[in-house]
Amino acid sequence: MDLPTTADIVIIGGGVMGASAAYHLAKRGMKNIVLLEKEEFFGTGATGRCAGGVRYQFSTEINIKLSVESLPMIERFKDELEQDVNYRQCGYLLIATNEKDSTHFKHNVELQNSLGVQTQLFSGDEVRARLPLMNFEDAIAGTFNQKDGIVDPNSVVAGYINTAQKMGVAALAGVEVIGIRVRESQVESVETTQGVIQTRIILNAAGPWSGQLGQMAGVQIPVVPIRRQMFTTNPLKEIPENFPFVIDFAQSLYFHREGEGLLIGMSNQDEKPGFDQNVDEEFEFINLEAAIERMPLLEGASRASHWAGLYEVTPDAHPIFGGSNVKGFTICTGFSGHGFMHGPVTGKLMSEYILDGKFSTLDVSMLDLARFEERRSIKEYNVV
Numbered sequence: 001m002d003l004p005t006t007a008d009i010v011i012i013g014g015g016v017m018g019a020s021a022a023y024h025l026a027k028r029g030m031k032n033i034v035l036l037e038k039e040e041f042f043g044t045g046a047t048g049r050c051a052g053g054v055r056y057q058f059s060t061e062i063n064i065k066l067s068v069e070s071l072p073m074i075e076r077f078k079d080e081l082e083q084d085v086n087y088r089q090c091g092y093l094l095i096a097t098n099e100k101d102s103t104h105f106k107h108n109v110e111l112q113n114s115l116g117v118q119t120q121l122f123s124g125d126e127v128r129a130r131l132p133l134m135n136f137e138d139a140i141a142g143t144f145n146q147k148d149g150i151v152d153p154n155s156v157v158a159g160y161i162n163t164a165q166k167m168g169v170a171a172l173a174g175v176e177v178i179g180i181r182v183r184e185s186q187v188e189s190v191e192t193t194q195g196v197i198q199t200r201i202i203l204n205a206a207g208p209w210s211g212q213l214g215q216m217a218g219v220q221i222p223v224v225p226i227r228r229q230m231f232t233t234n235p236l237k238e239i240p241e242n243f244p245f246v247i248d249f250a251q252s253l254y255f256h257r258e259g260e261g262l263l264i265g266m267s268n269q270d271e272k273p274g275f276d277q278n279v280d281e282e283f284e285f286i287n288l289e290a291a292i293e294r295m296p297l298l299e300g301a302s303r304a305s306h307w308a309g310l311y312e313v314t315p316d317a318h319p320i321f322g323g324s325n326v327k328g329f330t331i332c333t334g335f336s337g338h339g340f341m342h343g344p345v346t347g348k349l350m351s352e353y354i355l356d357g358k359f360s361t362l363d364v365s366m367l368d369l370a371r372f373e374e375r376r377s378i379k380e381y382n383v384v
């Protein structure tokens, strides 16, 4: 398909955010929607590299509410978009090994329960009983929600893109945005590697690269890319079907079933911002040692694959939704390590903002870009 020369909106980024927004805008009847992805395939940025975890368990009301809206959209995905996304509700089990985390966990469960989310608080003994293959002698509490689980990110992106294309969206891969023209504080056009598109509205859904796109328009977006990595093992017959998504919270170390083996990851708290997506082998070794300590049977396992991707991190670990100081330049980014699960509702919210000027499904107006300058940040504790 040739690059259109005009558009009613240009969405930059073909990850879960851009794909969901394109679908939801088309569903609302918007025409002349163009979505641009610089890579050869959609969903190869953070979305395609993520762990696929979806959870209700957060520590702030707004993040819990985003999950309350978004996860049922994933449950309904197949009915609505005729695409199976393999939602496995294996539950997330977050484990606290110190008093500080345990206190936060209790507060989180109370908050989640007050919002209708049925998360349970486990004692250390209950954690150990649930995980006989793991060493958690130091566990003092856990939180468990059976409706949390794992979803296939590529299927979600494919479902949105394919349906959006059928509805007339020009979704183009292999086209990079290299400039944005703004005149008198209003978006005028987008310059790409394949030509210029005249448009008065842009949605910056470029994830870890969204700060760069902001700079092209003269908008400061405080999102930094931080590398995160993981690896998978060969099949492990000892791992039961119902093995939950386990998070050793203090170490940011996690395990979940992937095929017949495990997917294991750990966040390097010393990682510096940057765009490097190569696996840090030294840190992978540290991750492996920590994993073996928790699950000794991994001593005999071998690595099946490994990869790294980029979190798109904001100073308060909450996303940014809405407009900017440049008219027509809208943003949804900064999900800080847990955006995949909020992709469905984000696309819907951005379609409301772009077409109606306000968010109706859920009021996320406090998550605007201006909050950083105006010191209205909100801190999320459950960041992995």
Ligand SMILES: Cc1cc2nc3c(=O)[nH]c(=O)nc-3n(C[C@H](O)[C@H](O)[C@H](O)COP(=O)(O)OP(=O)(O)OC[C@H]3O[C@@H](n4cnc5c(N)ncnc54)[C@H](O)[C@@H]3O)c2cc1C
Pocket (backbone or CB within 6 Å): 012, 013, 014, 015, 016, 017, 018, 036, 037, 038, 039, 042, 043, 044, 045, 046, 047, 048, 049, 050, 051, 052, 053, 054, 175, 176, 177, 178, 205, 206, 207, 208, 209, 213, 228, 229, 230, 308, 309, 310, 311, 312, 332, 333, 335, 336, 337, 338, 339, 340, 341, 342
């Ligand atoms: C290792 C890892 C594990 C994760 N685990 C989870 C998890 O378990 N659960 C969860 O919910 N979230 C998880 N996340 C976070 C989640 O992946 C992200 O929050 C989410 O995918 C962000 O989606 P996005 O569409 O904004 O970004 P992306 O998927 O990165 O999409 C942005 C797209 O924009 C494109 N782009 C950039 N610049 C340009 C340009 N100039 N022109 C055209 N296109 C451009 C990029 O190529 C990219 O495809 C994880 C992330 C990582 C890295």
